[in-house]
Amino acid sequence: MSDELVVITVTYSPGPHLDRFLASLSHATERPVTVIMADNGSIDGAPEEALERYPYARLLRTGANLGYGTAVNRAVEEYLRDSDYSDFFIVANPDVQWGPRSIDIMLEAAARWPRAGSLGPLIRDPDGSVYPSARHQPSLVRGGMHAVVGPVWKNNPWTAEYRQERQEPSERPVGWLSGSCLLLRRVAYEEISGFDERYFMYMEDVDLGDRLSRAGWQNIYVPTAEILHDKGHATGRDPARNLAAHHTSTYTFLADRYPKRWQAPLRWSMRAALAARAGLVVRKSRRNRAKGRPA
Structure with a gap:
């Protein structure tokens, strides 16, 4: 088994973010790396430029905008099936910048957690604040109240509990980790057949974490x-469209968890509530955008 680590990133006209992603990667690990750019139809030339500048970069054209999880699955099928690469691989957004030894620190943690199927770092926003990337699974009550009252009551207890905002950062198992940066164990990923390709965008990382847990793995x-x-x-290119997609993905996730015939009224209620909420936030986003405000 080789020490070489595969890093998969999904590109869709990533602009200068991609260069920062690749340039900072040398700070994250001492291992040799191969970066697979699973490209969903970029038109800005950034992936092609990266090929010229970084000899360890590879370009996989998916042929269309397949969505995040599907593009990752295609890269895994193309480069990791029956290969002698490392037992782990990275999935990360191209707008990530790597901190010192960030990948090696996660690999060291994986040795301490032999049932870790996924591991994720602390994520900082550009202003330096910590993004709550390690969360509980969204139970019906906790997730529902977060969705309903979160937009109007920012400090509500359900959101704080779901996002684990009041916990000090510590190495621990969680319900799911942000898909913006994950170290994944190949055998665990393959056991659950990777990302669920029904999710075009949003919730694919929540679903992945849940299915890993159900299969006996941990998210660390x-x-x-x-x-x-x-x-x-x-x-951010089309906030209204993406807000609508978020609600569609949320329904897919929740409906899967309540699939029985007698639970049909619950699914109908969730669908109606999410459709109503989506309508409200989409209209608000469009009004704000028309006025030049943040969505």
Whole structure:
């Protein structure tokens, strides 16, 4: 088994973010790396430029905008099946900047947690604040109250509990980890058949963490590893469309967890509530955008 580590990033006209991602990667690990850019139809030339500048970069054209999880699955199928690469691989957004030894610190943690299927670092926003990337699974009550009252009552207890905002950062198992940066154990990923391709965007990382847990694996938060995430470079292009997609993905996730016939009224209620909420936030986003305000 080789020590070489595969790093998969999904590109969709990533602009200058991609160069910062690749340039900072040398700070994150001492291992040799191969970076797979699973490209969902970039038109800005950034992936092609990266090929010229970084000899360890590879370009996989997916042929269309397949969504995040599907593009990752294609890269895994193309480069990791029956290969002698490391037992672990990285999945990360191209707008990540790597902190010192961030990948190596997660690999060291993986040795302490032999049932870790996924491991994730502490994530900082561009202003230096800590993003709550290690969360509980969204139970019906906790997740529902977070969705309903979160937009109007920022400090509500359900959101704080779901996002684990009041916990000091510590290395521990969590319900799920942000898909913006994950160290994944290949055997665990393959056991659950990777990302669920029904999710075009949003909730695919929540679903992945849940299915790993159900299969007996753990999702481990490793806050001693740090990255910076300049999130939203792609999703910010059409906020209203992406808000609608978030609600669609949320329904897919919740409906899967309550699949029985007698639970149909609950699914109908969730669908109606999410559709109503989506309508409200989409209209608000469009009004704000028309007025030049943040969505």
